[in-house]
Amino acid sequence: MAENLIVDCGVPPRTAWRLASELSLDVAAHQFNTLTGDPRAGMRGTRIWEYEQWPERGVRPTITALRVLAQVYGTSWKSLLGLRDLEQLPAKDLAEYHADVEPAAAPPAAAEELPYPARAVARVEPGPDADVGAGSLDDAILLTKTNVDDVQLDDLWSDLDFVGGAYTRTAPDSALSQLAVVGERTAALLRGRQRPKQTQDLLLVGAKCASMMAWIAGDLGRFRLSRELNSAAWLYTQYADDFLARRWVRTSQARVAFWAGSGVESAKLAADGLNYQVGGRLTDAPLILAEARGWSSVQAEPQVLDAIARWTSIEDPELGAGGEDRFFNITKDRRHYMAGTSLLSVGQASAALREFKTAREAHEKLSLENRWGAMDPMIRIDTGRAHLRLDDLEGAAAQVEPLLIADVGRQPDMVHAMLKVLADELSGPRWRNVTAARNLAEALLDAQASARP
Known part of the structure; x- marks a missing residue:
């Protein structure tokens, strides 16, 4: 029946085997927990549903979880993986898939048949030589006890x-x-x-x-x-x-330092993060762009242009949202926005406008679920600033006027900060005596103030 569901109906393998076993998600989760013999495992029906949605969405099941589910459904763990799953498996799991030889199906196992180590360890009775290494075996066996499992x-x-x-x-x-x-x-x-x-x-x-x-x-x-x-x-x-973990932290540290006003510190943290090579899981782009943005805060043009050049040489326009590190692997719109802000800060207004244009186009192509809500106002504000540098007040006003009627109250602090930066630039010597500039500056400050809780 499961094979018919898979072949004839196109039902994914994990869903097909559960349906063929006539199990609801919650019942399957209950049997999973029974088989592991560990009430703390906490498998839930919602988690099994997430396993069934992968790899299109949801959560990738571990090999250990697949082995237990296979016993629940009375099949082999390899039967729970389709071709699409195999394309997305990590190399380690794929190697285990090919190396493991097991029957296509197996009868459901009782909980006590699962080959898990016993959690209760009997103490070895001391013999005549108990004074020599007494308790060593017990101490070693303690290493098998754990309050954590793969689930x-x-x-x-x-x-x-x-x-x-x-x-x-x-x-x-x-x-x-x-x-x-x-x-x-x-x-x-x-x-x-x-x-x-x-x-x-x-x-x-x-x-x-x-x-x-x-x-x-x-x-x-x-x-x-x-x-x-x-x-x-x-x-x-x-x-x-772990190098990947160090890169996560340096990426976060560089971002926080920049928005806290420590640009040079941000640049140095980002540069240090690049020293931890991790083989592509977390690309170099976010850290290189953070380095450029950090140096731009002190108008260090050579360092900024060098970083932008390094980023341009590795930029992958097809790199989108997704993957386990998508939180740190920023999307294309955000990459080009960061490049634009760095160029703008060192006087490269025309080049910055090109980057902002690319950022906006990339942002609009993203699905709604992958758009960062702060991206549109940030692009608008800095595109407006670039127009001001090119003496185009009308162009700047056209960019930011939509923000005056939008609710920016829930936007991150950086949006409010950049509204203030633009208002200050409109109040500067170049535009101080221009009525339209003063009015726009006042409107931006009003929008910023009304957005505050």
């Missing part, structure tokens, strides 16, 4: 991926609260006992969670909290000793 780790990673992917359409306060829960769960697990690999995984979760929280707190203008969170994230990375 819990997968759940933590999935929650991070979900919040990271949803941040473009989620209020920053809400995202920060969701991440705080993940951080608390991670810290609670770290206080228990894990095997070394599990401890490192938890440290990586902690590093990514804290750096994401720092990034979002910076968007809210809470820079003291941002720095504390980034310090915590860096401490996690030091114990995890």
Whole structure:
């Protein structure tokens, strides 16, 4: 029946096998937890549904989770993967898929048949030589006891991926609260006992969670909290000793430092992040552009142009939103916006306008769920600033006038800050005696003030 659903009806394998087993999502989750013999595993029907949606969306199931689900459905774990799944599997999982030889189907196993190590360890009775190494075996066996399993780790990673992917359409306060829960769960697990690999995984979760929280707190203008969170994230990375984690944190630190007013520090943090080579999972573009933006704050034109040139040489116009690190791998519209702001700050107004035009086109091509809400007002504000540098007041007004009737109250702190920058430039010596410029400056300041809670 499952094969008919897959072949004739086009139903994805994991859904097909569950339906063929006549199990609801919640019943399948209950049997999953029964098989693991660990009530703390906490498999839920919603998580199984997310497994079934992958790879188009949802969450990638771990090999361990697939093995348990296969026993629930009475099949082999490899039967739960289709061709589309195999194309998206990480190399390690794909190698295990090809290396594992198992029957196509197996009868459902009872919970006690699952080959999990027993959690209760009987103490070895001392013999005549109990005084020599007494208790050593018991102490070693303690290493097999753990308060963490693959399901819990997968759940933590999935929650991070979900919040990271949803941040473009989620209020920053809400995202920060969701991440705080993940951080608390991670810290609670770290206080228990894990095997070394599990401890490192938890440290990586902690590093990514804290750096994401720092990034979002910076968007809210809470820079003291941002720095504390980034310090915590860096401490996690030091114990995890992982290059990708260090790159996550440096990316967040560079962003927070820039918006907190420390441009040179931002540039140096971004440059250091580039020293941690991670093989493409987190591209160089965000850090190179952060380096350019940091130097632009002190009008260091040679450093800015050098960074922009390095970015241009590696820019991939097809690189879109997606992947496990999409929170840090910024989209094309944001990449070109960052390039434009850096060029504008060193007097390259015409080049900046070209970048802003590309940024707007890329932004409009994104699906609504992948658009960052602050991107449109930021592009408008800085495009307006570029027009001012070219003595085009009408062009500047055309860009920012839509913001005067929009509700920017929920926008990140950086939007309010840039409204103030543009208003100040309109009030500067070049435009001070131009009535239209004064009126526009006052309207921008009014919009900024009314947006405040």
